Amino acid sequence: MERPKFPDETIRRMPLYLRCLNRLIILGKDTLTSKELSEFLGVKPTKIRKDFSYFGDFGTRGVGYDLNNLVREIRNILNLDQEWKIAVAGISNVGCTILDHLEFNQPGFQITHAFDQDPELIGDTVRGVTVHDVTEIENQLSGEGIQLGLLAVPAIEARGVADSLVDAGVKGIINLAPIFIDLPEDVEVVQMDLSSELGRLVYHLTNS
Amino acid sequence: MERPKFPDETIRRMPLYLRCLNRLIILGKDTLTSKELSEFLGVKPTKIRKDFSYFGDFGTRGVGYDLNNLVREIRNILNLDQEWKIAVAGISNVGCTILDHLEFNQPGFQITHAFDQDPELIGDTVRGVTVHDVTEIENQLSGEGIQLGLLAVPAIEARGVADSLVDAGVKGIINLAPIFIDLPEDVEVVQMDLSSELGRLVYHLTNS
DNA sequence: TGTTGTGAACGAGTTCACAGCG
DNA sequence: CGCTGTGAACTCGTTCACAACA
Missing domain, CATH: 3.40.50.720 (NAD(P)-binding Rossmann-like Domain)
Structure with a gap:
């Protein structure tokens, strides 16, 4: 447990993010901004950015987030790589x-x-x-x-x-x-x- | 809407209280303390008292709460008297x-x-x-x-x-x-x- | 004495305002 | 310029300590 502690509410939102991101990847998207994601999920952009910021700098300023990186990281945090x-x-x-x-x-x-x-x-x-x-x-x-x-x-x-x-x-x-x-x-x-x-x-x- | 605003979390707990209280009434109980209720529900006694205090003084110090009063009040707050x-x-x-x-x-x-x-x-x-x-x-x-x-x-x-x-x-x-x-x-x-x-x-x- | 009722301290989570950077 | 990243303010909920009272 060297990993920083994430707020409980952030963890609760992770599966929501994950599900949405997976759908977008299937649709061929590879980058998205917190504002876009916000519209899909009804979660405010600043909250999304705060959530993502807990696990490091995954976004690119002026551009957004790389979908594949993000998915990989969330799966990792939630420990979904094991069955x-x-x-x-x-x-x-x-x-x-x-x-x-x-x-x-x-x-x-x-x-x-x-x-x-x-x-x-x-x-x-x-x-x-x-x-x-x-x-x-x-x-x-x-x-x-x-x-x-x-x-x-x-x-x-x-x-x-x-x-x-x-x-x-x-x-x-x-x-x-x-x-x-x-x-x-x-x-x-x-x-x-x-x-x-x-x-x-x-x-x-x-x-x- | 002259009624004071109850915290959202308090409202969320009300149905839990209600269900438990109804069961206890059926079992013939007519008074209970926040500590007893706490053991049934896994909610801390102080939290229970704070929740109940939002709608006035329903308890009797040194004794506890009157089950029937409590049930009536909660049903009223949740607007469960209508169908x-x-x-x-x-x-x-x-x-x-x-x-x-x-x-x-x-x-x-x-x-x-x-x-x-x-x-x-x-x-x-x-x-x-x-x-x-x-x-x-x-x-x-x-x-x-x-x-x-x-x-x-x-x-x-x-x-x-x-x-x-x-x-x-x-x-x-x-x-x-x-x-x-x-x-x-x-x-x-x-x-x-x-x-x-x-x-x-x-x-x-x-x-x- | 036992238990409720409650202001005050504390803690968690959200929002804001803006700095940082591509 | 656009969007991320973040400390600081704020809001909400919980816990504490203790006063009030049957």
Whole structure:
């Protein structure tokens, strides 16, 4: 960890930048300014420049940024040059569809295991991955080096399943269940909560 | 808008509080302290007290907060006493399942319309709601007073569908598609992006 | 005593204004 | 001249320390 610490919000924007830059490269672009990028993403140019400046001078004054350099650097910062393996728990409801849908399957991520508690689903193959029973999490994952888990089970089961994932060595969990999960310090949990966002939306609509 | 402005982050936490408080009421509890709530939600007690203090003195020193008062007040602040109607676009993939799954169907929200572009789905009934073609959005929603939209279509179509929703009078959109949508000032957009969160997770795992 | 309520200090992130450079 | 890069000001949110009070 000799690398300077980047602000958390900057890190959060990196995947956005990356996705946009990749699209532009495919379209044959090779240089762009912070102003252009700003229009694609709705992020102010100064914020973009500040973000990019954290990892050194990648732009050329008067010209803009070299797309390929930028992509290489962001992938490097986010550590996407290695393949990150993901186990999905709760494949029936959200798990699989959300993955497809959010088209996050950019290079760098790979779904290797899927679990559910519905007997109907166990044994099925979803997206090329066989669905196992949630009670099998530890057995199946042990020694596989799975670092990430996507927790998409109902709230009541979320804590138990999260514990299983952690016991199996998972170090980072995205929790889609609307419940707080208390885990050891060395496990990172990111909460994605639709009702929080709905609440915020409704508040803004009535107060402005 | 005589009500004092609450910080955005406070508003975002309100639905979390609400959900937890409702559960506790069902369990027969009628009073709780900021410290107890803190343990349920992983939010520091001082933050909770600050949040609650924005809407006046609802606690009793030495005792804690009255659960029913609190719930009533939060529902009021979030404007959940009226019914908010939601149109879901992209029912096939995420739309419906995410709704079920995230069990956001707390009182205050109601899904009234569903749209998709897949001919296979059009005409089907999902959760008691008939699925219509996305091209029908304006026809179907006009005059219905739908305020909210859940945008769960692929990124390529997201902008077009968002425009339709706005033309039909929708004022708030939750965008699950991984693309920035530029809409008129008076329309509120909340972005929920899995890959941003995955990126953040991976960064933290490798840098700590 | 126990817990709320809150001004003040602190910290993180954004924006601004402009210096630096191709 | 145009666009990047950046210290400084500002804004927003969190935490702290402690006063207020049942």
